[in-house]
Amino acid sequence: MAAAAAALSPFLYLDPNQRQHFHIHLNPTKTPPFLSSRSPLLSLQRLHQCNCRCSFPSSSPNSVTPSQHYSFLDDPFRGSRFLSNEELEKLKALESFVYLQELESGSLWVRVMRNEEMDLTAGLLAESFAESMLMPLGYGALLRFLVKQYLIERRAVMPHAVTLVGFYRDKGGEKGNELAGTVEVCFDKRGANASPPTPIPPKNSPYICNMTVTKQLRRRGIGWHLLKASEELLSQMASTKEVYLHCRMIDEAPFNMYIKAGYNVIQTDSVLILLALQRRKHLMCKKLPVYNNSL
Numbered sequence: 001m002a003a004a005a006a007a008l009s010p011f012l013y014l015d016p017n018q019r020q021h022f023h024i025h026l027n028p029t030k031t032p033p034f035l036s037s038r039s040p041l042l043s044l045q046r047l048h049q050c051n052c053r054c055s056f057p058s059s060s061p062n063s064v065t066p067s068q069h070y071s072f073l074d075d076p077f078r079g080s081r082f083l084s085n086e087e088l089e090k091l092k093a094l095e096s097f098v099y100l101q102e103l104e105s106g107s108l109w110v111r112v113m114r115n116e117e118m119d120l121t122a123g124l125l126a127e128s129f130a131e132s133m134l135m136p137l138g139y140g141a142l143l144r145f146l147v148k149q150y151l152i153e154r155r156a157v158m159p160h161a162v163t164l165v166g167f168y169r170d171k172g173g174e175k176g177n178e179l180a181g182t183v184e185v186c187f188d189k190r191g192a193n194a195s196p197p198t199p200i201p202p203k204n205s206p207y208i209c210n211m212t213v214t215k216q217l218r219r220r221g222i223g224w225h226l227l228k229a230s231e232e233l234l235s236q237m238a239s240t241k242e243v244y245l246h247c248r249m250i251d252e253a254p255f256n257m258y259i260k261a262g263y264n265v266i267q268t269d270s271v272l273i274l275l276a277l278q279r280r281k282h283l284m285c286k287k288l289p290v291y292n293n294s295l
Helices: 018-027 085-096 115-131 139-154 224-235 252-260 271-276
Strands: 099-102 107-113 161-170 180-187 209-212 243-250 264-268 282-286
Touching: 018 161, 018 224, 085 224, 085 243, 099 224, 107 139, 115 139, 115 161, 115 180, 115 209, 139 243, 180 224, 209 224, 243 252
Parallel strands: 209 243
Antiparallel strands: 099 107, 107 161, 161 180, 180 209, 243 282, 264 282
8 A cells, every 4th residue: 555645736637637747747848847846746646546566676776685785875866055054963873774674475665775776766657647646658768767867857856855765674674675755845944845746835844755666566465554654753953843744535535544544634625625636635734742852
C-alpha cells in the first residue's frame, strides 16, 4: 500500500478521467507545468495502484547498507547555493538518518535518496504515473526524463525538502536489496511547492507527498513505515510539529491508515473542484511529538 497524498497543479490532477487533457499538454518539446518544482509531482493515491519493481544487482553500487557513509555536500545535483551553518548541520543530519524496521517477511530501511539512486527512483515514479494514467508505453522514456528533472530540481532545495527511499530484503536474502518505495518530505516554507493542491496547507508547515510502494511488496507494512520514517525525520528536522498531507475521498484504505496513524481531517475540497475534473481531497493534519535532539 502506498501511504501519503499529493495532487498536481490545480488544473491538472492525476485522474483517469483526464487522459485526453493530459495528452494535449504532454509535448516532448515543452516541459508540462505539473513537472516543475513549482507544483507537486504526482497524485500519490494513484501511485499506490502502480505495478512496477526495481531490483538492485548484487554488483550494483546501489546495493548499499545503512552503515555506509555518504556526503550530500559532494552531490552533483545539490546545487551551488551558499549554505548557512544551520543548513549544513541539517544536511549532516540527513546524511546519517536511517529508519530501520524488521517485518514479518524481511527487513526495511529508509533513508534519503542518493545521487546514484535517482534513476531508479525516477523509474519507479514514472512507471507508477504512466500506469495510473493508462498511458501508451511510448511515453515511458519521456516520463522518466521529466520525473528525473523534477527530482533534480527538488534536490537543489535540500535540506528544506528531501526524497526518501525504502529498501527491502527478504529474510532468506535470495533477492538482495529491492527498492520498495519512495516518499517526499518538505520541512518548511523554503522546501514547499509554490502551487500546492487544494485544500491548501500552510506553506511554513511540514508536508508529506509523492509516496508509492512497489506493487509486489505491498501488504507487508512498507507504506505504514514509509509514513513513520517521514514523521520521525520531521520530528528531528522541522521546527513546526504539525504535518500535513492530502488524501482523496475515494481512497478508503489510505484514509483509514492515516486515521490509524493519528491524522485528522481539517478541510475537504468543495464539490466545485469536480468542475476542474479533479477528485475531491481531504487535507489531513497530525501534531508530531517533540524530538529531544531536534535541530
